[in-house]
Amino acid sequence: MTITTRLRRTTTTAAILYAVALLLIAFWPTPVDRPASGFLSRLLSWLADRGLGFITYDVIESFANVLLFIPAGLLLVVLLGVQWWWLSILGGIAASVAIEMGQHLFLAGRFATIDDVYANTIGAVVGTVIGVVALLLAGRADVTRHRRAQAQHRVRARRVPTQTP
Template structure:
């Protein structure tokens, strides 16, 4: 029998992957509906001290990193080595960008997105590895010495 927490994790992973696919292969740019609002917010933030070099491109890059962090975390659950989640993140991102280039004329494929997504997958795995190490250290300190 599958444990409830394993089933819950599998459902969350499936929901994340579905959302990722919807974002990646939406026929039009997913930020189009909020681009005007984002520009207004950035203008206000710049007027109130946000450095001018932080613009839309930097925010999009950071958003791509954040989008793939769960990917790296999930990949870390299945593979305890650092390079599997990194390679999977790179491959998934490359396939997404290639698919956008070939099949979605209104979308813009970018090698910078591949870089950002791969960084995100790596950071997601790093968080997984850190939490695993903390969990193991805590278990070792709780277990009685024989």
């Protein structure tokens, strides 16, 4: 399936903006959720009071990491195409490992963990699946439109009376 120039430009712009945001979040000197720590503490207490104590800070952080990498898989598969879906997943893994290594080597206030790599990879996989399904559905819609247009053309061609000299 060919991606239109407009879609490619839009996706490229979105990917650049996403990459900048991801780098800012990943390499901010302190954890980006620090300003929300009071809110998170109140939320976790509120959840625990309602029998949802299994939802811990670690669960929320992992879920946030999954959500953070869904756009990576989605944008990469749209840019690369369905046939290269596996590169979207590898790209998500590579970006995650690079981020965690960078945090470990250069940011004393941040903590690199393998759990983050797992969560980020899950996000990239989910994004890739969403992208592949969307592209396949869009391609199927294009094929259906093309077939309808061909059928209408054949019907019109039959209706046009032929002129004989």
